[in-house]
Amino acid sequence: MVFYTLKRIAAAFLTLVLIATITFFLMNAIPGSPFMTDKSTPEQIARANAKYGLDQPLAVQWWRYMTNYLRGDMGVSLKMQEGTDVTTILFHQGKFQLSIRVGLWALLVAVLLGIPLGCIAAYNRGRAIDSILRVLTTFGVAVPSFVFATLLLMIFAVELKWLPVLSNSLESPAAYVMPVLSLALYPSCYIAKLTRTSMLDAINQDYIRTARAKGLKTGKIIFKHALRNSLIPVITYLGPLSASIVTGGFVVETTFSIPGLGKYFISSILNRDYPVIMGTTVVLAALIVIMNLVVDIAYKIVDPRITLTSKED
Amino acid sequence: MEKKSFHLFHSNVDAIAKWSSLRDEDFAPATETEKESMVEEHKSVSYWKDAWRRFRSNRVSMISLFVFLVILLFSFVGPYFIAYSYDEQYREAAKLFPFEKTDVEKAAQALLDAGADGVLATSMLSGSQTYIKKGDYYIVGKNGQTYAFRFAKSKEKSVLVLESDQEPALWIVDQKALISGSYEKTPVEMMDTPAEGASELKMMTSFFPHVFGTDSAGRDLLARCMYGARVSLIIGIVAALIVLVIGSIYGAISGLAGGAVDFVMMRIVELIYSVPDVLIVLLLQVVLKEPLQKWFDGAQSGIVKSMSDLGVGVVSIFITFALLYWVGMARIVRGQVLMLKQQEYVTAARALGVSGRRIVKRHLIPNCVGQLVITTCLQIPSAIFLESFLSFLGMGVSAPMASLGSLCSDALDVLQNYPYRMLCPAIILTVLVLSLNLVGDGIRDALDPRLKK
Numbered sequence: 001m002v003f004y005t006l007k008r009i010a011a012a013f014l015t016l017v018l019i020a021t022i023t024f025f026l027m028n029a030i031p032g033s034p035f036m037t038d039k040s041t042p043e044q045i046a047r048a049n050a051k052y053g054l055d056q057p058l059a060v061q062w063w064r065y066m067t068n069y070l071r072g073d074m075g076v077s078l079k080m081q082e083g084t085d086v087t088t089i090l091f092h093q094g095k096f097q098l099s100i101r102v103g104l105w106a107l108l109v110a111v112l113l114g115i116p117l118g119c120i121a122a123y124n125r126g127r128a129i130d131s132i133l134r135v136l137t138t139f140g141v142a143v144p145s146f147v148f149a150t151l152l153l154m155i156f157a158v159e160l161k162w163l164p165v166l167s168n169s170l171e172s173p174a175a176y177v178m179p180v181l182s183l184a185l186y187p188s189c190y191i192a193k194l195t196r197t198s199m200l201d202a203i204n205q206d207y208i209r210t211a212r213a214k215g216l217k218t219g220k221i222i223f224k225h226a227l228r229n230s231l232i233p234v235i236t237y238l239g240p241l242s243a244s245i246v247t248g249g250f251v252v253e254t255t256f257s258i259p260g261l262g263k264y265f266i267s268s269i270l271n272r273d274y275p276v277i278m279g280t281t282v283v284l285a286a287l288i289v290i291m292n293l294v295v296d297i298a299y300k301i302v303d304p305r306i307t308l309t310s311k312e313d
Numbered sequence: 314m315e316k317k318s319f320h321l322f323h324s325n326v327d328a329i330a331k332w333s334s335l336r337d338e339d340f341a342p343a344t345e346t347e348k349e350s351m352v353e354e355h356k357s358v359s360y361w362k363d364a365w366r367r368f369r370s371n372r373v374s375m376i377s378l379f380v381f382l383v384i385l386l387f388s389f390v391g392p393y394f395i396a397y398s399y400d401e402q403y404r405e406a407a408k409l410f411p412f413e414k415t416d417v418e419k420a421a422q423a424l425l426d427a428g429a430d431g432v433l434a435t436s437m438l439s440g441s442q443t444y445i446k447k448g449d450y451y452i453v454g455k456n457g458q459t460y461a462f463r464f465a466k467s468k469e470k471s472v473l474v475l476e477s478d479q480e481p482a483l484w485i486v487d488q489k490a491l492i493s494g495s496y497e498k499t500p501v502e503m504m505d506t507p508a509e510g511a512s513e514l515k516m517m518t519s520f521f522p523h524v525f526g527t528d529s530a531g532r533d534l535l536a537r538c539m540y541g542a543r544v545s546l547i548i549g550i551v552a553a554l555i556v557l558v559i560g561s562i563y564g565a566i567s568g569l570a571g572g573a574v575d576f577v578m579m580r581i582v583e584l585i586y587s588v589p590d591v592l593i594v595l596l597l598q599v600v601l602k603e604p605l606q607k608w609f610d611g612a613q614s615g616i617v618k619s620m621s622d623l624g625v626g627v628v629s630i631f632i633t634f635a636l637l638y639w640v641g642m643a644r645i646v647r648g649q650v651l652m653l654k655q656q657e658y659v660t661a662a663r664a665l666g667v668s669g670r671r672i673v674k675r676h677l678i679p680n681c682v683g684q685l686v687i688t689t690c691l692q693i694p695s696a697i698f699l700e701s702f703l704s705f706l707g708m709g710v711s712a713p714m715a716s717l718g719s720l721c722s723d724a725l726d727v728l729q730n731y732p733y734r735m736l737c738p739a740i741i742l743t744v745l746v747l748s749l750n751l752v753g754d755g756i757r758d759a760l761d762p763r764l765k766k
Contacts, residue, residue, distance in 0.1 A: 011587075014584075015584065015587045015588065018584060018588065019588055019589070019592070019593075022588070022593060023592070023593070023596060026593070026596045026597065026600050027596060027600075029600045030596075030599055030600050030603075138747070138750070138751070139743075139747065141750070142694070142743060142746045142747035142750050143743050143746075143747075144698060144701055144702065144705075144718075144739075144742060144743070144746070146701075146702070146705045146718075146721060147721065147739040147742065147743055150721070150725065150728060150735050150739065151739070153728060154728060154732050154735070154736075158728065158729050158732070243589050243590075243591075246589065246591065246592075247591040247702070250591070250595075250702075250706055251702065251705060251706065254705070254706060254725075255725065265592075265595070266595065266706060266707075266708075269595060269596060269599050270599070277596070281592050281596075284589065284592055285588075285589050285592060288589045289587065289589075292587065
């Protein structure tokens with residue numbers, strides 16, 4: 001177990017280094033210099049490049065990034081907030097917190113909505129409620145998040161005026177409703193589908209029949225026997241789910257103009273603010289990688305049937 | 314053959330059960346026609362026919378297939394049936410609501426209602442032409458007579474009215490005056506016969522409605538939706554094919570080779586798999602844009618030229634798929650190959666000395682095909698999804714080109730005043746992705762009933 005965990009942590013670290021490296025070379029491949037404007041002279045650009053060490057060979061720059069990151073130093077912004085520490089920009093201006101808050105709420109909603117819906121559908125298999133839920137979840141998986149987000153905007157903010165159009169810094173709880181819902185739509189429908197399938201599998205097992213035969217109450221059978229065993233696929237999905245929430249974050253933050261990490265990442269790419277691109281990518285990637293790591297380890301703990309040493313495919 | 318005799322045996326079970334009632338004739342050998350009818354019942358069913366039969370019996374899949382075909386017609390044939398094209402801008406017609414007419418169109422319609430033969434409003438012509446160039450023209454009136462005329466000067470912002478009922482006449486009216494209602498008809502001087510090389514001016518007798526309205530630049534939204542759906546579909550299909558080719562070759566090599574090669578290849582796949590794709594995709598979109606543009610600008614002919622017609626945004630989406638999204642396919646194909654490799658019939662073939670190439674051709678490929686088709690089909694909607702996501706963030710397809718995602722993105726800023734501009738492409742996109750998903754599920758159930766949930 002310890003060996004497995006260590007191996008997974010090493011792999012996760014390697015993935016992060018790889019992502020940082022890819023990002024580093026990709027962003028340096030963006031044509032033009034970050035300091036190029038209509039007015040700037042070649043000398044000015046050269047001076048600015050020298051100031052931030054951009055005139056050095058790529059390998060040297062790459063090594064500096066890597067070593068600095070290990071020390072927790074993410075460099076300073078070149079353009080968007082010139083001279084400010086990237087750490088400050090990401091963590092002390094509320095961007096990270098905003099994105100995380102919306103993401104966590106969405107995760108919570110997805111799990112709390114998806115699992116019960118899946119159970120209800122499985123338990124009422126073949127009845128009208130199952131069909132209705134199947135149609136709804138199929139739609140939920142097919143509707144792109146930005147379509148759903150704008151639909152919510154149109155109905156609840158523009159027409160009914162119940163909720164604010166711009167969520168901005170999410171001051172009131174009402175401002176959370178639409179971003180969280182549009183972010184949670186896909187995962188909750190996906191989880192509902194997953195739960196339904198694995199629940200149906202579980203319900204047909206012999207031990208459920210035994211439980212029924214010995215006269216246990218339906219609720220107890222569902223929660224104590226069937227649900228526990230059918231949650232394993234859902235736990236596996238939590239890894240990809242975190243990635244999909246980061247992805248969805250880009251769209252939702254654009255749609256509702258929330259000044260979070262996703263929105264900032266896109267503008268940093270367009271501005272070629274190298275340290276900010278690096279910082280945001282690494283932070284977002286770290287979120288996903290850590291989530292995957294946790295899920296991988298938790299998965300083995302939750303399901304003792306899986307042997308720790310075997311290699312899954 | 315075994316099947317048939319098996320069937321013969323069974324079909325007679327009832328008769329055998331009532332053996333006591335059998336007569337002597339029942340023991341006569343079957344006649345040729347009887348044999349024939351037995352054979353007909355059991356025509357051998359091919360893999361694909363069987364799959365199609367299963368697919369057809371699935372109502373949801375059939376409806377989705379129909380919806381998908383409708384969208385296919387809408388996007389590829391539809392443009393031939395509407396009067397506007399996706400990139401023509403009509404300044405007068407900007408920001409129209411669905412079915413709304415421009416002021417000129419309204420005034421011109423009033424003239425038509427009042428008995429005019431046809432009108433030609435210069436600002437409504439295609440290509441945002443706002444004037445009639447000088448030169449010779451002819452038109453054919455309701456009475457079949459040809460009217461020829463010449464403009465010595467270019468005419469801007471005016472409407473030509475043809476009235477041939479009482480007295481053949483062609484009037485030119487200033488557009489602004491026409492809208493206000495107090496206009497002066499200036500007669501156009503007629504000639505007897507059109508001059509050599511005169512071009513025909515088409516008079517309009519009715520106005521094609523802007524079914525979905527128009528965007529801020531005066532482009533017809535219906536035309537743009539059709540075009541956008543086409544671009545989205547092409548992206549989805551091509552991206553799925555790219556994934557199919559790269560993924561299946563990689564997966565097959567890895568699965569067939571086994572051992573150290575397989576180990577290394579699969580570690581690479583795992584590494585790519587663990588990279589959060591969207592972060593890299595967004596970067597790639599920006600990185601690829603300029604080099605691609607340069608490459609396209611330099612190209613004169615061949616594949617590069619035809620790719621440049623697709624635009625930088627679309628091609629960089631393809632490259633992204635080629636770089637990052639084949640890993641899922643590679644894993645599936647490798648799994649299939651590994652599983653099939655250990656089947657008894659492959660071992661038997663090997664024992665009989667069949668060459669590796671023949672084993673691949675006869676045993677592995679036919680058995681993999683179902684899985685390949687399923688995965689490719691389900692890849693199409695996810696490619697469309699990704700493209701619309703990129704375009705929505707302003708990184709994919711750029712104007713004047715359109716995709717369903719970029720149309721939605723354009724509409725986001727004006728959502729409050731013009732919600733239909735978002736609704737139209739969004740609904741098409743959703744229905745398209747939904748139908749493709751359901752068709753894909755149907756194909757999966759039909760090709761591989763074991764996977765059915």
